[in-house]
Amino acid sequence: MTPRRSHSVLPGFGITFGFTAFFLCAIVLLPLTALVMRGASMDLARFVEVVTDPRALASYRLSFGTSMLAAAINLVFGFVIAWTLVRYRFPGRRIVDAIIDMPFALPTAVSGIALTAVFSANGWIGEHLEKLGIKVAYTPLGITLALTLIGLPFVVRTVQPALQELSKDVEEAAETLGAGPFHAFRRVILPAVLPALLTGFALAFARGVGEYGSVIFIAGNMPGLTEITPLLIVIRLEEYDYAAAAALGCVMLAISFLMLLSINLLQAWGRRRLVAARR
């Protein structure tokens, strides 16, 4: 790790790297280490038993599955929203822009209560869906809905600047060269915003995995069916089984880390050509 010797206005590599290392250690790594230590305080057999308990396995599937699905939904609709905000000028655009950030600001429990009010079997929308045989509240569908709401701003806010940077000329160039809308999107726009889309996806996914407040209201929390891992951890805590809670936490940590790392690698792979070229 050799610093690049280029002059910069801001303080040099030594100081900034020192701060980076210190903050990562103090705020991120230290608590995580404590978690792992806590989990390691039990013996291996017990650890395996706790983390491979059918109830735990079901909760992983649910947590990661719904987070993945919600992030994927956000990938599509977040892109559409960002596109609309960047490319068109319409009355109320500023307001729409502000509304996007609402899930950031709202206490997640409030969003959970609000969603439950709307989608429960006797809610505004829920009662109509009920007639069609669709149940939202207290099903994985409801969890996905809550996680979609929570993750939306992450995708919109990461894709927006990338789209803004993508000059309209580029699309028009594709058009004059004979590319249809689909071809232009597939070959020109998508490759240009793909890194940003992946970042947005990763952020929305990570947020979804860790989400607790908004989900527990709409999930119904039936063990094995609609019980997410964070809730299971809380339940273990309430049973004063700190070791088991930490063990579950470790598993979440490991899976999340692996998934985020792979997304980052994918991104680096996709961006390599551009980055190499910018030197």
Next chain:
Amino acid sequence: MSISLDQVTKRYQDHPVVNDVSLEVSEGEFFVLLGPSGSGKSTLLRAIAGLAPIDHGQIALHGNDVTHTGARDRGVGLVFQNYALFRHMSVAENIEFALRVRRMKAAERRARRKELLRLVALEGMDERLPAQLSGGQQQRVAVARALAHKPQVLLLDEPFGALDAKIREELRRTIRTVQRELGITTVLVTHDQEEAFALADRIGVMNLGRLLEVGRPRDLYARPATRFVATFLGAANLMLARQGPDAIRFGDSAIATDIHHRLPQGREHEVVVVMRPEELEIARDRRLLTSGYIARAVVEEVLFTGTLERLRLTLPEEVEASRLVGVGTSVGASGSGEARLEVVRTQPERRTLPLQAGDAVVIGARHLHVLPTPLSSFVVCVEDSAREQELLSHPLLEQLVASMKTRVLVQQMASDHRAPEAGVAVIAGGAGAARRAAHMLATGANEVLVLPPSDAVPAQVGICWHGDGVRGATLAVGASLLRQLSAEAICLAAAPEGRRDSARGATLRRLLDARSEARATHGLEMRTELVAGEGIAPIADYIAALPAPMLVLGVTRATDVAGELAAFIESERPSPVLLVYRSATP
């Protein structure tokens, strides 16, 4: 015809960005659209490419109407100012994009790519990414990419804008060579007149959304028809002079000249004269001049620029000098007698007569060009100084003076005073304005501008006339006025409704004749409107209903103004009126 535009209009928020442009570009021609930023030239180019839908008019490429054809199917190649390359694709992928879209075989694609890269002198760069290339190289790739699918028309939107001078020249040569080699019809948009001269077979000059003049570079430079083109294409000294039957008079000196256009009624007339800086001659003494004497002057500034020497001269403030208000390109609207001229001399000329600031000299003109514009200067006629400011700061007058870079004089005169000797008389609107205007016309004014208080520059200009004798003059004045305004031109006539159709038909024919005359003689495109009714009243009603109107009105009898027209000039919701008067008796 390779490209043919017919009355193309593009509005943006009700404001015409491209205003009634008609143009024909022939096969293999290199056409340059030249104009300042915001003149609508890029929008026009985008309209040809199919990227900007037009509100009115027709666009045809090689005889096929493509007005409603999308950009994909027009078969044009477009090069953007900022290259617009696909940054995640290599040079090869960029160039082959259009071929891939057309599902061409890989081997053919490669052959075409090699050929294009040779054409733009970028052989061997195939696998580079755009970011690894210099600006000039990127633009070459963009040109190659635009030519890949063998378009019939190549469009270039300020392609050199982002490049430095040396690369610019090199790329300019490449583009010219490529264009010659392929014989492809090309339209290039630029604001740089040097670029236009270097590249163009023909140049079209645009301003305020209008295509003002089209011609070969040499012709446009030597004989511009409008003051905008005169000053935009190279430096020009514009001076007011008096034109007699066979000579141009500057103060007390007369220069014989060929006069190309007829004088109205043989009366000595104020005209705008164009003198290029290189056509002016400087001497110590009047007898040493080899060309026609214009005036005495004082050297204000000497600037050495290498091959040429640039001089700025001040014309002294004297009675005779104040008559010749010179308007150089560098000088804004100069209302005082403090006029400046720009002169360019070659080194041999400089050696025979070395000059420095403060020297007194005389100037002569080797070549003059009289602008065929009927509007020369303005004289604000007020009875008391209270109205003076109000009129001088009227937005319409301010806009005209700034755009024409001309002189405004203020004359305080009693209401029964004779009209000023030269220029457009400007009077305030309101009660008595019609009578006053009539008096002005009767005592020698050819044009009177009546300005009621207003805070907006007109956006619609109605043109109509009372009596066929004044039609030509009204159209000429209207065209000249509209070149200074970003407004819509509407040619108006009234015909009674319900009677036999022949009367309406005749009026409509007269309108259409006028429209083609305006287009042919003045390059002005107008919309025509036939309103129901008789006389001036229905036209006045039509005009009054427009959002920000003004009227150019031709009359053959001064009494018409005071009588029938008074109602319009002094109406409740008055708009500016420019009266054009030519006596019916020859």
